[in-house]
Amino acid sequence: MKPWILGLTGGIGSGKSAVAQHFIDLGVHTVDADHAARWVVEPGRPALTKIVERFGDEMLLADGNLNRAALRAKIFQDESERRWLEALLHPLIGQEINDYLAQAESPYAILVSPLLVESGQYHMAQRVLVVDAPEALQVQRTVLRDSTSPEQVEAILKAQANREERLRHAHDILVNDRDLGWLKSEVERLHNFYLTLRGGRES
Template sequence: MLTIGITGGIGSGKSTVTDFFAQLGIAIVDADIVARNIVAPGTACLEKIALHFGPHILDHNGHLNRRKLRDIIFTQPSERAWLEQLTHPLIQEATQHALSLTTSPYRIYTAPLLLEVGQNTRVDRVLIVDVPEALQLARAGARDGATSESIRAIMNSQWSREQRLAKADDIIDNSRDITHTKTQVETLHQQYLKL
Protein backbone atom coordinates (compact mmCIF):
# COMPACT_ATOMS: atom_id res chain seq x y z
CA MET A 1 0.00 0.00 0.00
CA LEU A 2 1.21 3.50 -0.81
CA THR A 3 2.52 5.16 2.34
CA ILE A 4 2.92 8.94 2.52
CA GLY A 5 5.25 10.27 5.21
CA ILE A 6 4.30 13.71 6.48
CA THR A 7 6.70 15.87 8.43
CA GLY A 8 7.59 19.49 9.04
CA GLY A 9 9.11 21.64 11.72
CA ILE A 10 7.44 22.41 15.02
CA GLY A 11 4.43 24.68 14.52
CA SER A 12 4.22 24.00 10.78
CA GLY A 13 0.67 22.64 10.94
CA LYS A 14 1.15 18.92 10.37
CA SER A 15 -1.97 18.12 12.41
CA THR A 16 -4.09 20.50 10.34
CA VAL A 17 -2.92 18.79 7.15
CA THR A 18 -3.44 15.25 8.47
CA ASP A 19 -6.91 16.24 9.73
CA PHE A 20 -7.84 17.22 6.16
CA PHE A 21 -6.56 13.87 4.82
CA ALA A 22 -8.54 12.06 7.53
CA GLN A 23 -11.69 13.93 6.44
CA LEU A 24 -11.08 12.44 2.98
CA GLY A 25 -11.14 8.93 4.48
CA ILE A 26 -7.40 8.33 4.64
CA ALA A 27 -5.92 6.37 7.55
CA ILE A 28 -3.47 8.37 9.65
CA VAL A 29 -0.82 6.87 11.91
CA ASP A 30 0.65 9.65 14.05
CA ALA A 31 4.02 9.05 15.74
CA ASP A 32 3.16 11.65 18.40
CA ILE A 33 0.03 9.73 19.42
CA VAL A 34 1.96 6.45 19.40
CA ALA A 35 4.65 8.09 21.56
CA ARG A 36 2.02 9.27 24.06
CA ASN A 37 0.51 5.80 24.25
CA ILE A 38 3.80 4.06 25.07
CA VAL A 39 4.32 6.39 28.06
CA ALA A 40 0.77 6.17 29.40
CA PRO A 41 0.40 5.60 33.15
CA GLY A 42 1.09 1.99 34.06
CA THR A 43 3.39 1.25 31.11
CA ALA A 44 6.86 -0.19 31.64
CA CYS A 45 8.27 2.64 29.54
CA LEU A 46 6.88 5.32 31.84
CA GLU A 47 8.21 3.46 34.88
CA LYS A 48 11.72 3.45 33.36
CA ILE A 49 11.47 7.18 32.57
CA ALA A 50 10.37 7.98 36.13
CA LEU A 51 13.20 5.89 37.57
CA HIS A 52 15.74 7.62 35.35
CA PHE A 53 14.58 11.24 35.68
CA GLY A 54 12.96 11.04 39.10
CA PRO A 55 9.33 11.23 40.28
CA HIS A 56 9.14 14.98 39.54
CA ILE A 57 8.86 14.04 35.85
CA LEU A 58 5.28 12.88 36.57
CA ASP A 59 2.33 15.16 37.23
CA HIS A 60 -0.01 14.73 40.21
CA ASN A 61 -2.11 12.20 38.24
CA GLY A 62 0.87 10.01 37.37
CA HIS A 63 1.09 11.16 33.74
CA LEU A 64 4.35 12.16 32.12
CA ASN A 65 4.94 15.90 32.42
CA ARG A 66 5.91 16.38 28.79
CA ARG A 67 6.91 20.02 29.22
CA LYS A 68 9.38 19.18 32.02
CA LEU A 69 10.77 16.31 30.01
CA ARG A 70 11.07 18.46 26.90
CA ASP A 71 12.96 21.13 28.85
CA ILE A 72 15.45 18.50 30.00
CA ILE A 73 16.05 16.62 26.76
CA PHE A 74 16.37 19.66 24.53
CA THR A 75 19.04 21.19 26.78
CA GLN A 76 20.89 17.98 27.70
CA PRO A 77 21.81 15.90 24.62
CA SER A 78 22.90 12.87 26.67
CA GLU A 79 19.45 12.71 28.32
CA ARG A 80 17.79 13.01 24.95
CA ALA A 81 19.92 10.14 23.64
CA TRP A 82 18.95 8.00 26.64
CA LEU A 83 15.25 8.68 26.08
CA GLU A 84 15.44 8.00 22.35
CA GLN A 85 17.18 4.63 22.81
CA LEU A 86 14.34 3.64 25.13
CA THR A 87 11.37 4.99 23.19
CA HIS A 88 12.26 4.83 19.49
CA PRO A 89 12.19 1.02 19.17
CA LEU A 90 8.84 0.91 20.98
CA ILE A 91 7.43 3.67 18.77
CA GLN A 92 8.62 1.90 15.61
CA GLU A 93 7.09 -1.41 16.67
CA ALA A 94 3.73 0.18 17.57
CA THR A 95 3.77 2.25 14.38
CA GLN A 96 4.38 -0.77 12.14
CA HIS A 97 1.51 -2.58 13.84
CA ALA A 98 -0.84 0.39 13.37
CA LEU A 99 0.15 0.76 9.71
CA SER A 100 -0.50 -2.94 9.10
CA LEU A 101 -4.12 -2.44 10.19
CA THR A 102 -4.93 0.37 7.73
CA THR A 103 -7.42 -0.21 4.93
CA SER A 104 -7.80 3.15 3.13
CA PRO A 105 -6.68 3.55 -0.53
CA TYR A 106 -3.32 4.85 0.75
CA ARG A 107 -2.11 5.66 4.23
CA ILE A 108 -0.27 8.46 5.99
CA TYR A 109 2.44 8.18 8.59
CA THR A 110 3.17 11.49 10.25
CA ALA A 111 6.24 12.05 12.41
CA PRO A 112 8.08 15.20 13.47
CA LEU A 113 11.45 13.43 13.13
CA LEU A 114 10.64 11.38 10.02
CA LEU A 115 13.80 12.54 8.24
CA GLU A 116 16.06 12.99 11.24
CA VAL A 117 15.80 9.36 12.37
CA GLY A 118 15.70 7.84 8.86
CA GLN A 119 12.06 6.77 8.84
CA ASN A 120 11.64 8.27 5.40
CA THR A 121 13.10 4.99 4.05
CA ARG A 122 9.89 3.30 5.24
CA VAL A 123 7.54 5.51 3.20
CA ASP A 124 6.95 5.84 -0.53
CA ARG A 125 6.73 9.64 -0.65
CA VAL A 126 7.69 12.44 1.71
CA LEU A 127 5.25 15.34 2.09
CA ILE A 128 6.68 18.40 3.83
CA VAL A 129 4.34 20.85 5.55
CA ASP A 130 6.25 24.09 5.20
CA VAL A 131 6.07 27.52 6.82
CA PRO A 132 8.72 30.20 7.42
CA GLU A 133 10.63 29.92 10.70
CA ALA A 134 9.10 33.11 12.13
CA LEU A 135 5.65 31.57 11.70
CA GLN A 136 6.84 28.32 13.34
CA LEU A 137 7.94 30.31 16.40
CA ALA A 138 4.68 32.25 16.60
CA ARG A 139 2.40 29.22 16.16
CA ALA A 140 4.31 26.91 18.50
CA GLY A 141 4.49 29.62 21.15
CA ALA A 142 0.77 30.32 20.94
CA ARG A 143 -0.12 26.62 20.97
CA ASP A 144 2.26 25.39 23.68
CA GLY A 145 2.79 28.50 25.77
CA ALA A 146 6.50 27.76 25.49
CA THR A 147 9.24 30.34 25.46
CA SER A 148 10.92 31.26 22.19
CA GLU A 149 14.16 29.82 23.62
CA SER A 150 12.63 26.40 24.22
CA ILE A 151 10.97 26.43 20.78
CA ARG A 152 14.30 27.37 19.18
CA ALA A 153 15.97 24.48 21.04
CA ILE A 154 13.43 22.11 19.47
CA MET A 155 13.88 23.71 16.06
CA ASN A 156 17.66 23.31 16.38
CA SER A 157 17.21 19.60 17.11
CA GLN A 158 15.23 19.20 13.88
CA TRP A 159 16.51 19.47 10.34
CA SER A 160 16.55 22.96 8.90
CA ARG A 161 13.80 24.09 6.58
CA GLU A 162 16.21 23.84 3.63
CA GLN A 163 17.23 20.28 4.54
CA ARG A 164 13.59 19.18 4.80
CA LEU A 165 12.58 20.77 1.52
CA ALA A 166 15.51 19.09 -0.25
CA LYS A 167 14.06 15.68 0.72
CA ALA A 168 10.46 16.50 -0.26
CA ASP A 169 8.55 14.66 -2.93
CA ASP A 170 5.59 16.95 -2.23
CA ILE A 171 5.21 20.25 -0.35
CA ILE A 172 2.22 21.95 1.26
CA ASP A 173 2.67 25.67 1.89
CA ASN A 174 0.80 26.17 5.15
CA SER A 175 1.66 29.83 5.59
CA ARG A 176 -1.59 31.18 4.21
CA ASP A 177 -5.25 30.65 5.14
CA ILE A 178 -6.90 27.33 5.89
CA THR A 179 -8.72 27.24 2.54
CA HIS A 180 -5.40 27.42 0.69
CA THR A 181 -4.08 24.50 2.74
CA LYS A 182 -7.23 22.41 2.21
CA THR A 183 -7.08 22.97 -1.57
CA GLN A 184 -3.49 21.70 -1.64
CA VAL A 185 -4.49 18.60 0.36
CA GLU A 186 -7.36 17.86 -2.04
CA THR A 187 -5.02 18.17 -5.04
CA LEU A 188 -2.46 15.82 -3.50
CA HIS A 189 -5.23 13.40 -2.50
CA GLN A 190 -6.20 13.01 -6.16
CA GLN A 191 -2.55 12.45 -7.13
CA TYR A 192 -2.09 9.84 -4.42
CA LEU A 193 -5.25 8.02 -5.48
CA LYS A 194 -3.80 7.75 -9.00
CA LEU A 195 -0.52 6.42 -7.62
Protein backbone atom coordinates in the same frame (compact mmCIF):
# COMPACT_ATOMS: atom_id res chain seq x y z
CA MET B 1 -3.10 -4.82 -0.86
CA LYS B 2 -1.11 -3.27 1.97
CA PRO B 3 -1.42 0.52 2.03
CA TRP B 4 1.74 2.46 1.31
CA ILE B 5 2.93 5.03 3.84
CA LEU B 6 3.22 8.79 3.31
CA GLY B 7 5.45 10.64 5.76
CA LEU B 8 4.09 14.12 6.53
CA THR B 9 6.29 16.70 8.19
CA GLY B 10 6.91 20.43 8.39
CA GLY B 11 8.48 22.98 10.70
CA ILE B 12 6.66 24.64 13.57
CA GLY B 13 3.84 26.89 12.35
CA SER B 14 3.99 25.48 8.81
CA GLY B 15 0.41 24.23 9.05
CA LYS B 16 1.19 20.50 9.04
CA SER B 17 -1.61 19.80 11.58
CA ALA B 18 -4.19 21.53 9.35
CA VAL B 19 -2.93 19.49 6.38
CA ALA B 20 -3.07 16.24 8.40
CA GLN B 21 -6.61 17.04 9.56
CA HIS B 22 -7.78 17.56 6.02
CA PHE B 23 -6.33 14.21 4.92
CA ILE B 24 -8.20 12.64 7.88
CA ASP B 25 -11.42 14.36 6.72
CA LEU B 26 -10.84 12.74 3.31
CA GLY B 27 -10.77 9.34 5.00
CA VAL B 28 -7.02 8.73 5.08
CA HIS B 29 -5.78 6.64 8.03
CA THR B 30 -3.30 8.78 9.97
CA VAL B 31 -1.00 8.21 12.92
CA ASP B 32 0.83 10.95 14.78
CA ALA B 33 4.33 10.07 16.00
CA ASP B 34 3.90 12.43 18.97
CA HIS B 35 0.81 10.49 20.07
CA ALA B 36 2.67 7.19 19.68
CA ALA B 37 5.46 8.60 21.86
CA ARG B 38 2.87 9.29 24.57
CA TRP B 39 1.17 5.89 24.24
CA VAL B 40 4.36 3.90 24.89
CA VAL B 41 4.83 5.45 28.35
CA GLU B 42 1.24 5.11 29.55
CA PRO B 43 0.67 3.42 32.94
CA GLY B 44 0.85 -0.35 32.66
CA ARG B 45 3.14 -0.24 29.64
CA PRO B 46 6.61 -1.87 29.98
CA ALA B 47 8.48 1.33 29.07
CA LEU B 48 7.09 3.21 32.07
CA THR B 49 8.07 0.35 34.39
CA LYS B 50 11.64 0.42 33.01
CA ILE B 51 11.89 4.21 33.42
CA VAL B 52 10.79 3.96 37.06
CA GLU B 53 13.18 1.04 37.70
CA ARG B 54 16.05 3.13 36.38
CA PHE B 55 15.27 6.60 37.77
CA GLY B 56 13.06 5.93 40.79
CA ASP B 57 9.50 6.69 41.87
CA GLU B 58 9.85 10.44 41.40
CA MET B 59 9.29 9.64 37.70
CA LEU B 60 5.62 9.05 38.55
CA LEU B 61 2.91 11.60 39.21
CA ALA B 62 0.38 10.90 41.97
CA ASP B 63 -2.07 9.48 39.37
CA GLY B 64 0.49 6.94 38.12
CA ASN B 65 1.30 8.78 34.91
CA LEU B 66 4.83 9.66 33.79
CA ASN B 67 6.23 12.83 35.35
CA ARG B 68 7.60 14.28 32.10
CA ALA B 69 9.19 17.30 33.76
CA ALA B 70 11.18 15.08 36.16
CA LEU B 71 12.27 12.81 33.31
CA ARG B 72 13.29 15.76 31.14
CA ALA B 73 15.37 17.20 34.00
CA LYS B 74 17.06 13.82 34.49
CA ILE B 75 18.05 13.25 30.86
CA PHE B 76 18.80 16.90 30.17
CA GLN B 77 21.75 16.78 32.56
CA ASP B 78 23.15 13.49 31.37
CA GLU B 79 23.85 12.57 27.76
CA SER B 80 24.24 8.84 28.53
CA GLU B 81 20.82 8.72 30.25
CA ARG B 82 19.26 10.47 27.27
CA ARG B 83 20.79 7.85 24.97
CA TRP B 84 19.51 5.06 27.25
CA LEU B 85 16.00 6.52 27.07
CA GLU B 86 16.12 6.90 23.28
CA ALA B 87 17.33 3.30 22.91
CA LEU B 88 14.38 2.18 25.05
CA LEU B 89 11.68 4.31 23.45
CA HIS B 90 12.56 4.60 19.75
CA PRO B 91 11.97 0.92 18.85
CA LEU B 92 8.75 0.90 20.93
CA ILE B 93 7.48 4.06 19.23
CA GLY B 94 8.35 2.56 15.84
CA GLN B 95 6.44 -0.61 16.73
CA GLU B 96 3.45 1.40 17.95
CA ILE B 97 3.42 3.40 14.68
CA ASN B 98 3.72 0.21 12.59
CA ASP B 99 0.90 -1.53 14.46
CA TYR B 100 -1.35 1.46 14.01
CA LEU B 101 -0.50 1.94 10.32
CA ALA B 102 -1.14 -1.76 9.72
CA GLN B 103 -4.82 -1.21 10.64
CA ALA B 104 -5.28 1.19 7.71
CA GLU B 105 -8.19 0.51 5.40
CA SER B 106 -7.31 3.40 3.07
CA PRO B 107 -5.11 2.86 -0.05
CA TYR B 108 -2.36 4.82 1.68
CA ALA B 109 -1.80 5.86 5.28
CA ILE B 110 -0.01 8.85 6.77
CA LEU B 111 2.66 9.07 9.44
CA VAL B 112 2.65 12.64 10.79
CA SER B 113 5.91 13.50 12.54
CA PRO B 114 7.48 16.88 13.26
CA LEU B 115 10.84 15.08 13.49
CA LEU B 116 10.34 12.76 10.52
CA VAL B 117 13.76 13.62 9.10
CA GLU B 118 15.72 14.13 12.32
CA SER B 119 14.49 10.89 13.93
CA GLY B 120 15.03 8.79 10.80
CA GLN B 121 11.31 7.93 10.80
CA TYR B 122 11.20 8.84 7.11
CA HIS B 123 12.64 5.35 6.51
CA MET B 124 9.20 4.01 7.47
CA ALA B 125 7.56 5.90 4.61
CA GLN B 126 7.60 5.28 0.86
CA ARG B 127 7.02 8.94 0.11
CA VAL B 128 7.52 12.22 1.99
CA LEU B 129 5.31 15.32 1.89
CA VAL B 130 6.80 18.45 3.45
CA VAL B 131 4.53 21.32 4.42
CA ASP B 132 6.63 24.43 4.07
CA ALA B 133 6.00 28.10 4.77
CA PRO B 134 8.06 31.28 4.69
CA GLU B 135 9.83 31.68 8.02
CA ALA B 136 8.18 35.02 8.83
CA LEU B 137 4.78 33.33 8.46
CA GLN B 138 5.84 30.37 10.63
CA VAL B 139 6.85 32.80 13.39
CA GLN B 140 3.66 34.85 13.06
CA ARG B 141 1.38 31.76 13.19
CA THR B 142 3.14 30.19 16.14
CA VAL B 143 3.18 33.42 18.15
CA LEU B 144 -0.58 33.70 17.62
CA ARG B 145 -1.24 30.02 18.37
CA ASP B 146 0.95 29.56 21.45
CA SER B 147 1.04 33.18 22.67
CA THR B 148 4.79 32.86 22.80
CA SER B 149 7.47 35.38 21.80
CA PRO B 150 8.95 35.62 18.30
CA GLU B 151 12.41 34.95 19.84
CA GLN B 152 11.23 31.65 21.34
CA VAL B 153 9.77 30.54 18.01
CA GLU B 154 12.99 31.44 16.21
CA ALA B 155 14.95 29.34 18.73
CA ILE B 156 12.67 26.35 18.02
CA LEU B 157 13.08 26.87 14.26
CA LYS B 158 16.85 26.72 14.70
CA ALA B 159 16.64 23.50 16.73
CA GLN B 160 14.44 21.70 14.19
CA ALA B 161 15.99 20.15 11.08
CA ASN B 162 16.93 22.99 8.86
CA ARG B 163 14.56 23.59 6.02
CA GLU B 164 17.06 22.44 3.38
CA GLU B 165 17.50 19.08 5.11
CA ARG B 166 13.73 18.55 5.26
CA LEU B 167 13.15 19.60 1.67
CA ARG B 168 15.98 17.34 0.49
CA HIS B 169 13.92 14.33 1.66
CA ALA B 170 10.67 15.59 0.12
CA HIS B 171 8.94 13.97 -2.84
CA ASP B 172 6.16 16.57 -2.59
CA ILE B 173 6.26 20.08 -1.16
CA LEU B 174 3.16 22.00 -0.16
CA VAL B 175 3.95 25.68 0.37
CA ASN B 176 1.29 26.85 2.80
CA ASP B 177 1.32 30.61 2.39
CA ARG B 178 -2.33 31.27 1.46
CA ASP B 179 -5.70 30.72 3.10
CA LEU B 180 -7.32 27.57 4.43
CA GLY B 181 -9.64 27.14 1.43
CA TRP B 182 -6.66 27.05 -0.89
CA LEU B 183 -4.83 24.66 1.45
CA LYS B 184 -7.78 22.25 1.42
CA SER B 185 -7.93 22.27 -2.37
CA GLU B 186 -4.18 21.52 -2.50
CA VAL B 187 -4.61 18.60 -0.10
CA GLU B 188 -7.46 17.28 -2.25
CA ARG B 189 -5.30 17.57 -5.35
CA LEU B 190 -2.48 15.64 -3.63
CA HIS B 191 -4.94 13.07 -2.29
CA ASN B 192 -6.31 12.36 -5.78
CA PHE B 193 -2.75 12.05 -7.08
CA TYR B 194 -1.79 9.70 -4.22
CA LEU B 195 -4.75 7.45 -5.03
CA THR B 196 -3.18 6.82 -8.46
CA LEU B 197 0.14 5.71 -7.01
CA ARG B 198 1.24 2.13 -6.40
CA GLY B 199 3.45 1.85 -3.34
CA GLY B 200 3.88 5.61 -3.21
CA ARG B 201 5.66 5.79 -6.55
CA GLU B 202 4.63 7.09 -9.94
CA SER B 203 4.44 4.19 -12.36
